[in-house]
Amino acid sequence: MLVAERYRLQASIGRGGMGEVWQATDEVLGRTVAVKLLLGDEADSASSARFRLEAQTAARLSHPYVVAVFDFGAWDDRFYLVMELVEGRSLAQELTASGTLGAERVATVAAQAAAGLAAAHREGIVHRDIKPGNLLADAQGTVKIGDFGIARFVDDPSSALTTAGQIVGTSLYLAPERALGRPASAASDVYSLGCVLYQLLTGRPPFQAENSTVTLHQHIDMAPVPPRERGAQLPPAFENYLLGLLAKQPEDRPTAQAVADWFGTGAWQGRPEPLPVATPPTPTTTSRTQQPRTQQSRAKQSRGQQPRAQASYASGPPQAGAGGGTGAGAGASDGAPTTYRLPPTTARPAGRSARGARTAPSSHSAHSAPASHSARSAPSRRARPAGGGGTGGGIAAAVRRRPRVFGILAGVVLFVLAVLAGMSMFSPDNTGTENGSKDAKPSAGPTDGASGRPGSDTGAPAAGTADEGDESDEGDESDEDDD
Numbered sequence: 001m002l003v004a005e006r007y008r009l010q011a012s013i014g015r016g017g018m019g020e021v022w023q024a025t026d027e028v029l030g031r032t033v034a035v036k037l038l039l040g041d042e043a044d045s046a047s048s049a050r051f052r053l054e055a056q057t058a059a060r061l062s063h064p065y066v067v068a069v070f071d072f073g074a075w076d077d078r079f080y081l082v083m084e085l086v087e088g089r090s091l092a093q094e095l096t097a098s099g100t101l102g103a104e105r106v107a108t109v110a111a112q113a114a115a116g117l118a119a120a121h122r123e124g125i126v127h128r129d130i131k132p133g134n135l136l137a138d139a140q141g142t143v144k145i146g147d148f149g150i151a152r153f154v155d156d157p158s159s160a161l162t163t164a165g166q167i168v169g170t171s172l173y174l175a176p177e178r179a180l181g182r183p184a185s186a187a188s189d190v191y192s193l194g195c196v197l198y199q200l201l202t203g204r205p206p207f208q209a210e211n212s213t214v215t216l217h218q219h220i221d222m223a224p225v226p227p228r229e230r231g232a233q234l235p236p237a238f239e240n241y242l243l244g245l246l247a248k249q250p251e252d253r254p255t256a257q258a259v260a261d262w263f264g265t266g267a268w269q270g271r272p273e274p275l276p277v278a279t280p281p282t283p284t285t286t287s288r289t290q291q292p293r294t295q296q297s298r299a300k301q302s303r304g305q306q307p308r309a310q311a312s313y314a315s316g317p318p319q320a321g322a323g324g325g326t327g328a329g330a331g332a333s334d335g336a337p338t339t340y341r342l343p344p345t346t347a348r349p350a351g352r353s354a355r356g357a358r359t360a361p362s363s364h365s366a367h368s369a370p371a372s373h374s375a376r377s378a379p380s381r382r383a384r385p386a387g388g389g390g391t392g393g394g395i396a397a398a399v400r401r402r403p404r405v406f407g408i409l410a411g412v413v414l415f416v417l418a419v420l421a422g423m424s425m426f427s428p429d430n431t432g433t434e435n436g437s438k439d440a441k442p443s444a445g446p447t448d449g450a451s452g453r454p455g456s457d458t459g460a461p462a463a464g465t466a467d468e469g470d471e472s473d474e475g476d477e478s479d480e481d482d483d
């Protein structure tokens with residue numbers, strides 16, 4: 001059969017709800033193409049014009065993940081669409097063959113299909129009928145989206161196609177807003193893609209009831225069962241993201257481009273982000289307390305929040321700083337963590353917070369100086385006795401312990417020394433020595449005088465006589481001193 005005097009139909013590829021697809025040869029250009037003959041019995045001028053419009057829209061799309069549209073028209077009261085022939089099979093056929101697909105393959109499908117959708121959405125084109133049968137995989141496994149523009153045409157009751165009036169495709173992939181009768185949007189395509197991915201992973205779409213009405217209700221108000229609870233083997237990150245595509249509210253779903261990026265960059269594997277490079281352990285607590293602050297500051301810096309973030313952080317963890325000695329120790333070394341101790345009033349408004357952060361160390365120094373000092377001086381106090389160890393050190397320590405007692409003793413010693421000095425200077429013996437032996441006889445006792453010891457010259461009586469005139473008392477005092 002020669003369609004439109006140009007496309008020779010050679011073999012039927014398959015038949016769907018909208019028509020029959022043939023492998024054909026474009027005899028003008030001499031290439032193999034796919035020709036889709038749409039079902040319909042009244043290709044009147046009005047519907048023909050609308051079909052042309054949709055086909056033109058689809059033809060505008062040129063993207064590696066979108067089936068290219070070459071031509072369209074009406075022939076023998078039927079619409080036809082000429083497209084790029086994808087030599088492979090649809091994902092519907094892949095599913096029939098293998099039941100489910102692995103996570104990696106599904107992630108590839110997601111990235112490519114979403115990229116194709118994003119290209120269409122940028123052109124303002126909504127597919128409206130994303131389903132496994134419309135995702136074609138070529139010999140290399142590359143996914144291409146087919147039937148762009150067709151769904152909208154077929155979905156229009158006035159297009160006079162025999163399938164018009166029915167829901168295009170099935171209810172299995174229909175977004176909630178569409179089930180509620182609202183117009184299709186780019187987000188509706190994303191939802192449908194989510195349903196397809198879910199089915200590829202689990203072998204069944206998220207909602208599949210005994211009839212399409214119940215299925216539509218499930219789309220509207222039932223949460224999907226997480227794929228892993230249905231036996232799908234996939235990383236949790238993949239599952240979480242996929243459930244995001246199935247959000248009930250269109251605005252809660254990611255865009256097609258975001259989906260393409262997320263899967264394209266391998267985020268679906270859920271690998272943890274690389275940890276910060278480990279820093280070597282430091283001898284003091286300073287680095288430990290300062291490091292998180294530095295990292296946080298950097299992160300917030302990159303978000304352009306540096307000033308306010310620093311201020312709020314500075315006043316944020318005062319409890320941590322006040323709780324232990326680590327804060328004080330840290331402050332002693334570089335002052336950075338001192339911000340922990342700043343009172344709330346030191347957290348300055350955004351415009352001044354940087355300054356506040358800079359002044360923090362000095363504030364801290366003032367606050368922490370006593371603590372730091374005690375920390376340093378405590379060991380030195382202990383070191384003195386340990387290192388000194390001598391008698392002098394012991395006396396000094398004793399003096400520090402009993403200053404009043406030692407003050408009195410020192411006074412007594414000085415007094416006695418003064419008395420002794422006076423006695424030696426004014427004693428009769430000395431006078432006799434100087435003036436003659438005659439004066440010496442009546443005073444000193446014969447024994448002491450005979451001994452000639454300086455100690456006996458102390459001769460308290462002499463002194464006593466000179467000062468007090470009470471000999472016995474002086475004698476007593478002299479004895480006490482000797483004791």
Ligand SMILES: Nc1ncnc2c1ncn2[C@@H]1O[C@H](COP(=O)(O)OP(=O)(O)OP(=O)(O)O)[C@@H](O)[C@H]1O
Binds near residue numbers: 013015067085146
């Ligand atoms: N451009 C193409 N190249 C190769 N095969 C195609 C092409 N377009 C469609 N097919 C295949 O033709 C068959 C029929 O496709 P068709 O689009 O008519 O049906 P469907 O998408 O499965 O269902 P429906 O028409 O109800 O959406 C499918 O097996 C599909 O893979």
